[in-house]
Every structure is written in C-alpha cells, then in structure tokens.
Amino acid sequence: MRLATTALGWAAGARQIVSDVTLDIAPGETFGLIGPNGSGKSTLLRLMAGLVPRAEGSVLLNDVPLVSLSRQEVARRIAFVEQQVETSDALSVCDVVELGRTPWLSAVVPFGPQDADIVREALDAVGMADRVAQGWSTLSGGERQRVQIARALAQRPRLLLLDEPTNHLDIHHQLALLRLVSRLPVTVILALHDLNQAMECDRLGVMESGHLIACGSPAEVLTPERLAAIFRVRATPLRDPADNSTLFRFQCLGCETERTRK
Ligand SMILES: Nc1ncnc2c1ncn2[C@@H]1O[C@H](COP(=O)(O)OP(=O)(O)OP(=O)(O)O)[C@@H](O)[C@H]1O
Numbered sequence: 001m002r003l004a005t006t007a008l009g010w011a012a013g014a015r016q017i018v019s020d021v022t023l024d025i026a027p028g029e030t031f032g033l034i035g036p037n038g039s040g041k042s043t044l045l046r047l048m049a050g051l052v053p054r055a056e057g058s059v060l061l062n063d064v065p066l067v068s069l070s071r072q073e074v075a076r077r078i079a080f081v082e083q084q085v086e087t088s089d090a091l092s093v094c095d096v097v098e099l100g101r102t103p104w105l106s107a108v109v110p111f112g113p114q115d116a117d118i119v120r121e122a123l124d125a126v127g128m129a130d131r132v133a134q135g136w137s138t139l140s141g142g143e144r145q146r147v148q149i150a151r152a153l154a155q156r157p158r159l160l161l162l163d164e165p166t167n168h169l170d171i172h173h174q175l176a177l178l179r180l181v182s183r184l185p186v187t188v189i190l191a192l193h194d195l196n197q198a199m200e201c202d203r204l205g206v207m208e209s210g211h212l213i214a215c216g217s218p219a220e221v222l223t224p225e226r227l228a229a230i231f232r233v234r235a236t237p238l239r240d241p242a243d244n245s246t247l248f249r250f251q252c253l254g255c256e257t258e259r260t261r262k
Pocket residue numbers: 012017035036037038039040041042043044
C-alpha cells in the first residue's frame with residue numbers, strides 16, 4: 001500500500017511538534033524513521049495512523065484520504081504497534097493476538113477456524129506459539145513486545161507502523177524481528193534508534209525538532225557529517241568483511257570535555 005503525506009503536522013498548544021512533513025512511501029517499502037529523543041517520530045507515526053485530533057495536512061492511502069475511511073476500514077489497512085501498549089491484565093497471550101482479527105469480524109462473520117490459523121501463524125512468526133495460555137500480566141517486557149507484534153501481524157494489514165519495535169528485545173529477537181518485517185509483503189514504517197539496524201531499511205527519514213530534514217537511501221542519509229550534526233556523535237564507518245556491508249562505530253561528541261571537567 002502506498003502512503004503519501006502532504007504538509008502533515010501537529011501542534012500541542014503553541015508548540016509545533018511535527019511540521020510540514022511531505023512523504024511518499026511506496027508499496028512494500030521498509031521505511032525507517034530516525035532522529036534524536038523528542039524529535040517527533042512517534043507523533044509522526046500517530047499522525048500517519050490517523051490517531052491525532054486536529055492534525056494539519058493530509059494522509060493518503062493508495063490515493064484515498066485517510067480521513068474519509070471508517071475506523072474499521074482504517075484498521076483493515078493499518079496496524080500500529082506503539083511504544084507503550086495498554087492491554088487488560090486479565091487477557092491471555094492468545095486473547096491479545098485474537099484482538100488483531102477484530103476489524104475483520106462482525107455479527108455475520110464471527111471468529112472462525114481461518115482466524116484461528118492466522119493467530120497461530122502470527123504467534124509462530126514471533127516465536128510465542130508455546131505461550132498461548134500464559135497471562136499477559138506475567139510476560140516479560142520483550143515477550144509483551146513480541147505478542148503485540150503478533151497482534152499486528154494477525155490484523156493482516158497492508159501498512160504496518162512500528163514505534164521502536166526492537167525495544168526490550170534481546171539481540172537475537174531484534175534481528176529476527178527486523179528480518180521478519182522487512183520480508184513481509186506489506187509497507188512497513190518503523191521508528192528506530194539503532195542506526196546500524198536502520199542501515200537495513202530501504203529508505204530512511206531523519207526527524208529533527210519536528211521537521212523531516214532528510215530522506216533517502218541509508219547511504220545517502222547516514223553521512224558522518226549529518227550524524228555529528230543531528231546526534232552529536234562521531235560516526236566511523238567500518239566494513240564487515242563477511243558481507244562487505246558498512247557498520248558505524250559511535251563516539252559521543254562533547255562527552256570527553258564533560259568528563260575532563262569533572
Ligand atoms: N500531547 C502532547 N502534549 C505536549 N507535548 C507533546 C505531546 N506529545 C508529544 N509531545 C512532545 O513532542 C515532542 C516529540 O515527541 P515524540 O514522542 O513524537 O518524539 P520521539 O521522536 O518519538 O521521541 P523518543 O525518541 O524519545 O521516543 C516531545 O518533546 C514530546 O514531549
């Protein structure tokens with residue numbers, strides 16, 4: 001599914017949180033949003049999901065304005081895994097993932113065997129199939145994150161929005177998740193802090209103070225000069241001889257002077 005935004009923005013009172021974001025994301029693309037803390041990544045994802053009242057600008061899904069769609073129509077197209085998900089403590093892992101099927105159900109189309117298969121497949125994809133009966137409240141942080149991703153997969157969306165999906169995950173599950181989402185036949189937009197992981201995206205958008213200040217391939221966007229200006233780090237590109245890919249080693253710019261002062 002293609003997602004296009006025009007002059008997307010949002011203000012909290014007098015403070016402009018996201019300003020004038022115009023983007024065109026192609027069907028099947030994996031698009032990473034990067035930027036320092038508070039630069040507006042989560043707010044931009046929420047704007048793309050149509051969750052923010054009084055949004056400025058527009059969002060088009062395959063040329064259809066998001067605002068013209070009903071909640072159910074949006075939920076059949078977009079799944080969103082936010083950073084902090086409120087889920088009732090009384091639910092089991094299976095209940096949470098089954099919630100992903102809600103947009104596809106109605107009084108005449110109740111939950112059926114096909115939905116159960118989709119739920120099982122989603123749990124399998126995140127390695128949680130053996131935990132179906134476990135209570136949500138008893139899960140670890142990383143397990144909760146994987147279950148929320150399974151819920152989003154069970155929704156069978158055409159656009160998947162993920163806000164820092166690798167948070168809480170151990171390194172194996174971080175890499176497995178990024179591989180999983182990049183192989184999905186859907187458009188994926190994800191906010192990431194790990195810039196080496198961001199290198200794996202098809203394209204990156206860089207947020208700074210609410211503005212989209214750069215957009216392009218990882219190699220175009222992640223230059224040592226930009227990383228120094230935006231993230232205040234010295235980024236040294238290193239080459240992995242295993243596959244000739246580029247990795248960055250980071251050093252904090254300004255941290256040395258702070259340490260010397262102490
Ligand atoms: N409802 C709100 N009212 C006031 N300020 C808000 C509101 N929501 C977000 N902000 C502010 O907007 C800015 C951007 O927040 P946002 O969560 O989008 O940033 P982010 O880039 O996702 O940050 P992080 O990397 O820390 O998760 C922050 O300074 C935040 O405090």
